[in-house]
Amino acid sequence: MCERKEPLKAATQFINMYFQGCDAALLAGSVIRGEATATSDLDIVIFDCSVPSSYRESFLALGWPIEVFVHNFSSYKQVFKSDYERARPSIQRMISEGIILEGEEIIDPIKKEAKEMLDDGPEVWSTETIRLKRYFITDTLDDFIGSSNRPEEIFIANTLAELVSEFVLRTNRKWIGSSKWIVRALEQYDPTFTAQFIEAFDSFYKHDDKNKVIKLVDEILQPFGGRLFKGFSMGKR
The missing domain is CATH 1.20.120 (Four Helix Bundle (Hemerythrin (Met), subunit A))
Incomplete structure (x- = not known):
């Protein structure tokens, strides 16, 4: 594996290499929380209206293991719902905390939606x-x-x-x-x-x-x- 680049630079270059033309992207995970370890990866969330459904894909690139979470503008809502129902809001947390790399105007309202859901908490147990x-x-x-x-x-x-x-x-x-x-x-x-x-x-x-x-x-x-x-x-x- 080649020498690691600084996370933001690596994430930006990765998007230009593999997801050029996407509508929006952000970098999330431990690297942006200051909790990265020697084995940490880059978590990148991609929004692309051309993909038919959400998917996840793993890469080794630019010295990093990279996990990519790809959504269109309706499929992410299905993942929000699923994560809410199991009370494990992983994608909401990534989007809420993430650093926007592309498409700020597109992601800002989605970040707000994710934060509101996180702040509200899960449904009450019966x-x-x-x-x-x-x-x-x-x-x-x-x-x-x-x-x-x-x-x-x-x-x-x-x-x-x-x-x-x-x-x-x-x-x-x-x-x-x-x-x-x-x-x-x-x-x-x-x-x-x-x-x-x-x-x-x-x-x-x-x-x-x-x-x-x-x-x-x-x-x-x-x-x-x-x-x-x-x-x-x-x-x-």
Whole structure:
């Protein structure tokens, strides 16, 4: 791979090489947030009215791995809707944060649309959804408490951590994430809780101590009625 160019210059040159004539483009991701690492890529969002539907494509160019997200002026709305429904607004975040490279007049209203959606937060969970999530967390916690098989415990803990993070964020009407975005979403919500969350699971992974995880789960469920098993039913007619 050739020597990396500065991100903005590389992104601009890349567009001229591969997407010349597009209606608008912006650079997003870790490089514009000041969070880039040695393995970071360039995330580039392209708007082109000539493409029939949204698509994603990966390149190696100008010393960078580059992820391109291509949309027309109706298909991006479908992606907005999909990301909103799953409460993971990746494209909204990219567009809201992104640095405009081409088509400022075109992208400005789309950036405003993305920011408004981010600020509003995801839809409120229904009482029934909260009840369902309580049951699944309880079921996974019971598996975690009862298991004495270390390899199984590790993967049960992974599942429990995702369920708990989702529950905390969604019951507070905050966006969720996956992988590294789980921690980022939690920190945006409450750094103090995030530290407690990390300490609890770290204690299990390092020292095989389940007590802090159990205590944490019980604390987050308590305001909603605690653990749920007896009386739970789903799909009964």
